[in-house]
Amino acid sequence: MSLRSKLVVSFLAVIIICGLVATVVGMQLICTGIINQAQDKVRIDLNSARHIYKNEIHEVKATLRLTAQRFFIKNAILEGDIETLKMELERIRKRESLDVLTLTDETGRVIVRAQNPSVNDESQEHDELVSRALSSREVIGATVIAAREELLKEDPDLAEQAYMQFITTPKAKPSPETEQTSGMMIKAAAPVFGHDGSLAGVLYGGNLLNRNYNIVDEIKETVYQGFKYKGKDIGTATIFQGDLRISTNVKKEDGGRAIGTRVSEEVYEQVLVKGQPWIDRAYVVNHWYIAAYEPIKDIKDEIIGILYVGILEEKFTDMRQKAVAIFLGITLAGMAVAMIVSNFLANGVLQPIKRLVFASQQLAEGNLEYEVELKSNDEIGELGETFNFMVSSLKERDERLKEYTQQQLMKSERLATLGQLSAGVAHEINNPLGAVLMYTHLSLEEMKADDPHRMNLEKVVGEATRCKDIVKGLLDFARQTEPKVEQLFVNEILERTLSLVENQALFQNVRITKALSGYLPKIMIDGNQIQQVFTNIILNAAEAIEGEGELSVTTRTATDGESIEIEITDTGCGISKENLEKIFDPFFSTKEVGRGTGLGLAVSFGIVARHKGTIDVKSEQGKGTTFIIRLPIRYEV
Ligand SMILES: Nc1ncnc2c1ncn2[C@@H]1O[C@H](COP(=O)(O)OP(=O)(O)O)[C@@H](O)[C@H]1O
Numbered sequence: 008m009s010l011r012s013k014l015v016v017s018f019l020a021v022i023i024i025c026g027l028v029a030t031v032v033g034m035q036l037i038c039t040g041i042i043n044q045a046q047d048k049v050r051i052d053l054n055s056a057r058h059i060y061k062n063e064i065h066e067v068k069a070t071l072r073l074t075a076q077r078f079f080i081k082n083a084i085l086e087g088d089i090e091t092l093k094m095e096l097e098r099i100r101k102r103e104s105l106d107v108l109t110l111t112d113e114t115g116r117v118i119v120r121a122q123n124p125s126v127n128d129e130s131q132e133h134d135e136l137v138s139r140a141l142s143s144r145e146v147i148g149a150t151v152i153a154a155r156e157e158l159l160k161e162d163p164d165l166a167e168q169a170y171m172q173f174i175t176t177p178k179a180k181p182s183p184e185t186e187q188t189s190g191m192m193i194k195a196a197a198p199v200f201g202h203d204g205s206l207a208g209v210l211y212g213g214n215l216l217n218r219n220y221n222i223v224d225e226i227k228e229t230v231y232q233g234f235k236y237k238g239k240d241i242g243t244a245t246i247f248q249g250d251l252r253i254s255t256n257v258k259k260e261d262g263g264r265a266i267g268t269r270v271s272e273e274v275y276e277q278v279l280v281k282g283q284p285w286i287d288r289a290y291v292v293n294h295w296y297i298a299a300y301e302p303i304k305d306i307k308d309e310i311i312g313i314l315y316v317g318i319l320e321e322k323f324t325d326m327r328q329k330a331v332a333i334f335l336g337i338t339l340a341g342m343a344v345a346m347i348v349s350n351f352l353a354n355g356v357l358q359p360i361k362r363l364v365f366a367s368q369q370l371a372e373g374n375l376e377y378e379v380e381l382k383s384n385d386e387i388g389e390l391g392e393t394f395n396f397m398v399s400s401l402k403e404r405d406e407r408l409k410e411y412t413q414q415q416l417m418k419s420e421r422l423a424t425l426g427q428l429s430a431g432v433a434h435e436i437n438n439p440l441g442a443v444l445m446y447t448h449l450s451l452e453e454m455k456a457d458d459p460h461r462m463n464l465e466k467v468v469g470e471a472t473r474c475k476d477i478v479k480g481l482l483d484f485a486r487q488t489e490p491k492v493e494q495l496f497v498n499e500i501l502e503r504t505l506s507l508v509e510n511q512a513l514f515q516n517v518r519i520t521k522a523l524s525g526y527l528p529k530i531m532i533d534g535n536q537i538q539q540v541f542t543n544i545i546l547n548a549a550e551a552i553e554g555e556g557e558l559s560v561t562t563r564t565a566t567d568g569e570s571i572e573i574e575i576t577d578t579g580c581g582i583s584k585e586n587l588e589k590i591f592d593p594f595f596s597t598k599e600v601g602r603g604t605g606l607g608l609a610v611s612f613g614i615v616a617r618h619k620g621t622i623d624v625k626s627e628q629g630k631g632t633t634f635i636i637r638l639p640i641r642y643e644v
């Protein structure tokens with residue numbers, strides 16, 4: 008997985024989690040908000056419906072009150088003019104569109120039935136409204152249940168209109184009955200008074216609610232103004248007699264009104280049994296509604312039916328779906344933006360890293376000139392700076408190394424040239440010098456002891472010998488003969504060298520300390536040549552001490568285990584920095600003419616080099632000098 012993918016994925020994960028949480032919470036809020044709103048609306052609608060229903064009772068009451076006060080009724084009762092009563096009551100019944108209009112005398116006995124005049128003379132005193140009107144002398148109105156025989160008396164057609172067979176639905180409360188013969192009526196009763204104010208009778212009347220759609224349609228028109236949603240009535244109203252739908256504008260599949268079905272058991276329990284309103288979603292006939300039910304009570308405050316209003320839920324579910332879609336859309340858009348931004352940010356981080364990778368590759372290929380340009384003020388910028396610093400350090404070291412190698416090369420070339428030159432010169436001078444010495448010696452032998460020229464000749468011998476020494480040194484330096492190697496102990500050679508030199512006057516005040524390792528192996532060396540190296544270095548040390556001082560000689564195996572180290576340290580005058588570079592050059596000497604030839608170290612350097620070893624010097628002016636000679640242990644020729 009690339010760094011970019013990792014960055015983008017982690018970014019997206021955060022966004023998706025946040026988005027999901029926001030969506031779930033948001034949708035929850037929206038859904039409950041919309042449902043609450045719908046339920047509030049349906050509760051208000053139910054209030055309006057109740058108002059319209061109560062108003063219907065008031066209207067019937069008002070009609071009966073006014074009719075009961077009519078002059079002709081009082082007159083006709085007093086005069087027993089049945090024919091006029093029949094005619095007038097029927098006219099009023101039609102005009103006021105009442106289903107029932109009946110007059111009784113002051114004992115409750117029926118005098119005239121407007122719709123069914125042939126049936127009369129029986130007592131209606133048992134009727135709750137009639138008896139109350141008689142006793143209280145006031146107009147009484149209410150919803151009532153009218154038994155079939157009562158309906159038959161008033162009008163056989165009404166009994167027919169009220170009759171309903173139950174249509175079974177799965178949710179309805181099971182019932183042993185299969186039909187409904189009684190009817191539910193809005194009914195009022197008004198006392199009729201004679202001219203002297205005495206009670207003369209009761210006029211009662213009203214409307215059957217079964218299959219009478221005036222009220223429910225008025226509710227629909229008033230509350231919902233006939234508003235339709237996707238071709239369906241958005242609001243519906245229903246009147247139940249008990250749990251039976253007797254008047255509704257909920258439509259069946261075939262378009263007819265859905266009467267004859269019964270309310271669900273849940274609603275039955277809540278509204279009819281407990282007498283409490285019920286507001287929730289309900290599946291009515293074939294659609295979901297947000298529904299509100301409340302009990303309808305009779306004059307004795309007993310529950311005899313239900314008033315229902317419902318709003319099509321579809322409108323609200325569509326609203327909810329739309330809100331959710333918008334919400335999801337916003338979340339998805341947010342994710343898309345986040346993805347673009349994260350990609351952009353990832354680029355911001357990755358670009359400099361790529362540049363660093365490229366720079367490292369350049370460096371690996373040996374391009375020390377390449378510099379990364381990272382101008383950011385953060386850790387990456389710092390990394391870039393460090394990288395550039397590293398490159399410049401590498402470059403510097405590389406240059407120093409080149410310079411050093413160059414110097415070494417030049418030095419060995421110079422030494423080689425010098426060697427050849429010296430060899431030639433020495434060779435040429437050696438023979439004449441030999442002749443000079445030989446003839447001078449001959450002359451000295453023949454000369455008398457007190458000859459005045461003798462001193463001069465002796466000086467010639469001295470100087471010529473010195474020349475011979477120089478020439479010998481030159482030849483040593485130039486000879487560059489391969490060492491004749493054999494297995495030898497370095498310690499033994501050192502001991503021998505020291506025993507040869509330590510009795511010289513030069514070492515009179517020099518304390519010699521030795522720390523020679525007892526575990527050194529024999530190594531392949533040319534004993535004479537190595538002894539010469541030790542001699543040269545030890546003599547130089549003694550000369551540097553000039554008086555009292557210390558000379559210490561140490562041998563050991565090097566830490567890498569592949570060579571022997573011989574360390575010779577003195578407490579002499581030390582070597583200045585500038586001279587330190589030159590001491591191995593032939594003829595470099597700081598000593599007065601006649602004492603130093605400047606060849607000792609040059610010769611030693613050559614010998615050690617031919618043994619595949621090295622010589623190192625450390626020195627501090629005024630304190631002393633240390634020479635370290637390293638000779639390889641596995642030196643094969
Ligand atoms: N142990 C030492 N202490 C101080 N200077 C030294 C030492 N060894 C060598 N030198 C310096 O190195 C120079 C070269 O030494 P070398 O080649 O032996 O020539 P020479 O001894 O003939 O001068 C000496 O002249 C001296 O300046």
Ligand SMILES: [Mg+2]
Nearest residue numbers: 543547607608
């Ligand atoms: Mg010397």
